[in-house]
Amino acid sequence: xxxxxxxxxxxxxAVITINNLPVNALxxxxxxxxxxxxxxAEADKRASAVVxxxxxxxxxxxxxxxxxxxxMSGEAPRTEGLLSLLPAIEACTKPVVMAIxxxxxxxxxxxxxxxxxxxxxPDAQVGQPEVKLGxxxxxxxxxxxxxxxxxxxxxxxxxxxxxxxxxxxxKAGILDRLIEGDLxxxxxxxxxxxxxxxxxxxxxxxxxxxxPETNAPIFAAARDAxxxxxxxxKSPQVAIELVEAATRLPFEEGLKLEQARFRxxxxxxxxxxxxxxxxxxxxxxKVPDIPKETPALPVNSVGVVGAGTMGGGIAMVFxxxxxxxxxxxxxxxxxxxxxxxxxxxxxTSVQRGRFTQxxxxxxxxxxxxxxxxxxxxxxxxxxxxxxxxxxxKKEVFAQLDKVCRPGxxxxxxxxxxxxxxxxxxxxxxDAVIGTHFFSPxxxxxxxxxxxxxxxxxxxxxxxxQVAKRVGKVGxxxxxxxxxxxxxxxxxxxxxxxFLVEEGANPEAVDQALYDFGMAMGALATGDLAGxxxxxxxxxxxxHLERPGVRQPLTExxxxxxxxxxxxxxxxxxxxxxxxxxxxxxxxxxxxxxWAAEAGIEQRKITPAEIVDxxxxxxxNEGARIxxxxxxxxxxxxxxxxxxxxxxxxxxxxxxxxxxxxxLKKVYxxxxxxxxxxxxxxxxxPLLQQLAETGGTFAAFRKPxxxxx
Ligand code: 3H9
Numbered sequence: 038x039x040x041x042x043x044x045x046x047x048x049x050x051a052v053i054t055i056n057n058l059p060v061n062a063l064x065x066x067x068x069x070x071x072x073x074x075x076x077x078a079e080a081d082k083r084a085s086a087v088v089x090x091x092x093x094x095x096x097x098x099x100x101x102x103x104x105x106x107x108x109m110s111g112e113a114p115r116t117e118g119l120l121s122l123l124p125a126i127e128a129c130t131k132p133v134v135m136a137i138x139x140x141x142x143x144x145x146x147x148x149x150x151x152x153x154x155x156x157x158x159p160d161a162q163v164g165q166p167e168v169k170l171g172x173x174x175x176x177x178x179x180x181x182x183x184x185x186x187x188x189x190x191x192x193x194x195x196x197x198x199x200x201x202x203x204x205x206x207x208k209a210g211i212l213d214r215l216i217e218g219d220l221x222x223x224x225x226x227x228x229x230x231x232x233x234x235x236x237x238x239x240x241x242x243x244x245x246x247x248x249p250e251t252n253a254p255i256f257a258a259a260r261d262a263x264x265x266x267x268x269x270x271k272s273p274q275v276a277i278e279l280v281e282a283a284t285r286l287p288f289e290e291g292l293k294l295e296q297a298r299f300r301x302x303x304x305x306x307x308x309x310x311x312x313x314x315x316x317x318x319x320x321x322x323k324v325p326d327i328p329k330e331t332p333a334l335p336v337n338s339v340g341v342v343g344a345g346t347m348g349g350g351i352a353m354v355f356x357x358x359x360x361x362x363x364x365x366x367x368x369x370x371x372x373x374x375x376x377x378x379x380x381x382x383x384x385t386s387v388q389r390g391r392f393t394q395x396x397x398x399x400x401x402x403x404x405x406x407x408x409x410x411x412x413x414x415x416x417x418x419x420x421x422x423x424x425x426x427x428x429x430k431k432e433v434f435a436q437l438d439k440v441c442r443p444g445x446x447x448x449x450x451x452x453x454x455x456x457x458x459x460x461x462x463x464x465x466x467d468a469v470i471g472t473h474f475f476s477p478x479x480x481x482x483x484x485x486x487x488x489x490x491x492x493x494x495x496x497x498x499x500x501x502q503v504a505k506r507v508g509k510v511g512x513x514x515x516x517x518x519x520x521x522x523x524x525x526x527x528x529x530x531x532x533x534x535f536l537v538e539e540g541a542n543p544e545a546v547d548q549a550l551y552d553f554g555m556a557m558g559a560l561a562t563g564d565l566a567g568x569x570x571x572x573x574x575x576x577x578x579x580h581l582e583r584p585g586v587r588q589p590l591t592e593x594x595x596x597x598x599x600x601x602x603x604x605x606x607x608x609x610x611x612x613x614x615x616x617x618x619x620x621x622x623x624x625x626x627x628x629x630x631w632a633a634e635a636g637i638e639q640r641k642i643t644p645a646e647i648v649d650x651x652x653x654x655x656x657n658e659g660a661r662i663x664x665x666x667x668x669x670x671x672x673x674x675x676x677x678x679x680x681x682x683x684x685x686x687x688x689x690x691x692x693x694x695x696x697x698x699x700l701k702k703v704y705x706x707x708x709x710x711x712x713x714x715x716x717x718x719x720x721x722p723l724l725q726q727l728a729e730t731g732g733t734f735a736a737f738r739k740p741x742x743x744x745x
Contacts (some may be wrong), residue, residue: 042070043092044077049085049232050225051078051131056092063144064101068118071148072125079129086228087133089152090221095139096161097148102170105312108304119144119176120296123151127238132231136224137161137212142200147176150185153236156214156224157203163211164200168272170315171308171687175299179279180291181239186211188247188284192259195276197266210245240288247284256281269554270687272302306697310689313735314679317672317690321512322501324669331498334444336506340365340419342433344375344406347450348422350478353379356400357479358507363416365407372406379404382479410440418503420472422450425574430454431462438463446496448472452523453574456489456516466491470500473520474509475681476566483681484509489516510680515667522677524662525691528654528717530571533559534589535714536647537625538632540639543609544620549644550651556683559651560609561618563592564602568609572596586717590635591628649706656695657707660721663692663737671696671734692734704728 041057053074055061071089078087091097104114126133126148135141135149137157146163149155157163165174165182173179174195183191186209194201206212216223247255256277263273275298282291302308323329337360341352344366352362366372383397392400413419419441421433430449437447447469449459460469471487484504488497497513504511514521536546537560547558557565572593582588595601595608602608603616610618632639659674668674675690688694695703704724711718727737 041066042074044074046081046083047225049083050228051081051084051087052221052225053078053087053089054092055089055097058093060095060098060140061091061093061145062098062101062103063116063119063148064104065115067101068116068122072118072122075122075125075129075133079131084131085232086131087129088136088221088224088228089133089148090136090224091138096135096137096141097145098140099143099145099166100176102312102315105170105172105303105308106316109309114303116144116176119147123147123177126151127153127240129153132228132234132236134224134228134231136216136220137163137203138220140164140200143167143174143178144176147174147178147181150177150181150211150239153238154213154227154231155211156216156220156227157206157212158220159203159215159217161203162200163203163206164198165195165276166198166200168196168198168267168270168276169311171270171272171305171311172302173272173276173279173295173299175295175303177240177292177295179276179295180283180288182211183246183280183283184239184242184288185209185245187245188252188280189255191283192255192277192280195280196259196263196273198273249284252281252284269685271305271307275302307687310687310693310697313672313689313693314675314686317676318510320670321510321673321676322505324497324501324513327494327498327501331494333499333502334417334446334495336360336417336446336499336503338363338416338418340413340416340441341422342419342437343422343424344372344378345422345424346378347474347476347478348420349375349379349382350476350480351420351422351450351474352404353382353400353479354474354507354509356403359403360507361403361405363405363407363412365410365413367408369408372408376404376406382477410436413437413440414442416441416445418446418448418499420448420450422474425451425453427454427458430459434459434462434469438465444468446470446499448500450474451487453519455518456487456492460489460491467493468496470496471516471520472500473522475522481681482508482510483522483677484511485520485522485677485681486511486513487516487520488513510676512673512677513669514673514677515665517662517665517667521659521662521668521674522681524667525655525658525674525678526682528658529651530559530563531589531717532650532654533647534591535587536642536650537628538589538591538635538637539642540632541642541647542620542625545642545644546647546651549647552644553648553652554685554688556685562683564608564610564612564618567602567604568592568596569601587715590631591624594627594631595624650710652691652694653703653707653710655691656703657718657721657724659692659695660724660727660734663734664721664723664739666739671737696733696735700724700728700733701731 043054045052057067078084100116104116133152134154135152138161141149141163165178167174190209259277267273279295282294339355340363341348342365344364352364355362386392387394419437449471456471460466470492473485475481475483486500501511533546537543543560547561550558600607603612606612611621662668671692674692678684678690679686707720
């Protein structure tokens with residue numbers, strides 16, 4: 038037997054324990070170890086039943102996902118053994134009881150479904166999350182689950198990838214009993230009860246498989262939901278096809294089809310991208326020069342300065358995590374407005390069933406409005422979210438430095454301004470950091486954590502930990518104008534505008550980006566955020582623009598006409614009372630006139646060019662950011678774009694997408710754009726270097742440890 042699986046005897050019950058910490062993933066060693074332990078238990082005359090349990094904090098979180106990365110280098114994943122292990126479990130002449138705590142996910146649930154019985158702790162969860170990796174259950178999950186749980190639940194679990202609780206699983210027939218108290222003792226007692234009571238295997242059951250008439254609307258609804266909620270993802274549709282096959286085909290044939298489809302998914306670009314995202318979301322938490330042992334400061338209370346849209350949302354983020362918040366505004370009217378907005382947002386969450394009324398009342402009690410800076414004297418951390426202007430920010434930080442206790446962290450929610458300059462207003466630059474939330478702050482998962490020159494490691498470690506605690510994906514970035522996300526977004530939106538000025542309709546530009554998979558088109562995003570925001574910033578920074586370099590002209594002019602976007606009922610589009618976008622031919626006519634006045638040549642532009650111009654503008658700037666060390670790794674940029682900017686996860690993020698297209702090709706296209714559109718398209722030196730040497734962004738590491 039391998040070290041990863043242990044067999045012990047507890048009276049007449051054989052206990053097989055999986056010990057592949059942290060999550061008992063099924064990889065090489067575990068699968069063979071299980072097969073061997075099962076053979077021994079079967080042969081051992083002392084054993085009348087078998088219990089399979091996970092060591093540590095969980096049962097089994099699935100097949101080892103590292104195995105699926107092997108397909109990148111053309112190798113097969115070493116999980117094939119599962120396919121013979123599961124029928125061997127089913128065929129065991131002694132009852133096999135699966136004892137589940139933590140998670141039985143993916144291959145972990147498939148392992149459990151092959152057992153004759155399943156018991157679990159009340160806080161356990163079971164699920165088939167493979168679709169989130171661009172895969173489908175590949176060890177019989179699509180065939181056994183509907184036979185145990187019924188078609189409707191099985192199709193939902195396999196197509197959405199969302200887990201269900203132990204209580205739901207018990208009700209559905211996936212579990213046989215919940216065990217309060219010691220799981221192993223309860224599972225052994227259960228095993229003794231079922232000795233000598235044979236039970237049909239999951240594969241032989243058909244009473245929950247429904248009829249074509251009852252199933253048809255279930256599959257139609259599942260396909261519709263997958264198309265809407267997982268637009269562009271292939272695996273959910275495949276998962277639905279396979280659960281449907283379970284209702285039509287004999288078990289073995291269904292299994293064969295599942296195998297074939299699993300392999301197709303495994304070698305798809307979508308799965309490679311989503312596996313990259315899975316590991317990427319965990320990698321961004323690792324900062325090379327800040328080991329995970331770095332002590333973080335306790336954060337048990339927070340102050341938020343500014344109760345506008347961002348400040349209010351940030352206060353909700355902390356309150357939702359159970360952290361008390363002091364919310365400060367300059368005058369009572371602004372404070373009342375801010376609190377009223379928070380109450381309104383919470384009321385909407387209750388209406389939509391996201392929170393209960395009781396949860397909301399408890400959260401509201403955690404948010405204390407205040408007018409006095411002095412009340413911040415005892416908080417552990419402050420997040421400033423005042424109007425975006427350096428003078429004001431410095432004034433606020435100077436004041437915070439005076440009133441906050443030594444050691445308290447002072448964070449700014451600035452989206453563009455220099456953290457170093459803000460820190461210079463204090464006598465504690467090591468405790469100053471950027472925490473850039475995305476709007477709406479209580480919804481968006483991304484938090485850009487901005488490291489200034491003097492920011493201390495403890496301050497960073499604390500903010501990374503706080504991000505996790507409040508349910509955000511924290512990504513550490515260096516200090517530069519716009520940091521990572523907004524700095525890249527600028528050329529992306531610039532190109533979208535240029536394309537309209539060169540002859541494309543605004544709707545055509547947005548549609549091409551939407552079809553590529555972006556949550557929204559670039560122009561509609563501008564309307565949502567407010568075109569006036571960029572207009573104000575451009576006016577402040579106009580003196581920095583290089584003379585003679587082309588700038589977009591439309592958004593400034595739309596703003597001069599009072600067309601700020603959704604909030605004024607018109608921007609690139611017109612908006613009805615429900616804020617639905619309606620194409621506005623007047624805008625197209627105006628842009629044609631302005632373009633003619635500016636001498637911009639008009640031509641027909643294809644959707645493919647729209648995508649290349651916008652997405653490669655992101656990539657080119659991303660390459661500079663990587664080279665400068667503003668992002669630690671390409672995957673950090675990818676995770677920022679997936680969680681903050683609506684980039685489609687199944688494309689892995691802009692840098693992964695560029696690697697997939699091939700950097701030589703991307704570089705070539707950018708050189709074409711340089712030829713036609715001038716110096717704004719100068720290729721990033723890193724892109725050129727990687728294209729010439731056959732490298733990838735994913736493998737690139739700047740030869741230094743810290744973000745700039
Ligand atoms: C599958 O099963 C296919 C089968 O149908 C067919 C086979 C033929 N493998 O998330 P955490 C690592 S596909 C390898 O931070 P948490 C993770 O990278 C699989 N590694 O902890 C991290 O490593 P590190 C279907 C895995 O408590 C560490 O474990 N299953 C796996 O926040 C801790 O993870 C899934 O998709 C894995 N399967 O959350 C489940 N899982 O410390 C994927 C985790 O080096 N996993 N790691 O960064 C999860 O959803 C969460 O990890 C879980 C724990 C909820 C389990």
